Amino acid sequence: MEPEKAPKLSLIERMKQKSLNQKNYGGDYKEEEAKINVRDCPNCGAGRAKQDGLTHCAYCGFEFLSITITDGINLKKEDNSRR
Template sequence: MMAEEEKKRVFNFLEQLKQKVETQEHYGGEIKKEEAKMDIRDCPECGAGRAYTKGLTACAYCGFVFMDTKLTDGMHIKKENNS
């Protein structure tokens, strides 16, 4: 009799776990399906392909500068005075 009660408890526990899994929501929200894509940027100077990331300023192969950044006075950060 003890073995049968133990089997029932294990079975009930497993059924509860299965039920939780079926009703559980995805962590982080619903999964959105998208087509596969690659974010790359070709260097206009040498044609080398580079993974496009924000902050990519120069080609690692030929040194071509994609953008030239100059710092100016901001609201909280001031450029240094060399005097």
């Protein structure tokens, strides 16, 4: 007796089977609530994307953050006299 052969699948059936067996490339989906990362300039009202490190408004030049660098553990002021 001959062993029973599986019926040959059509191209469409093989594509359907592959799609059911494939894994997501990016991993599992994480569901998050919708949010908007936008901040308005308090001086001129221009909207901009909220980014860390952005210090000035692109439209009016308003300074969002004023940072002065001081001596720290890993950061030292440069001595310009050595140049």
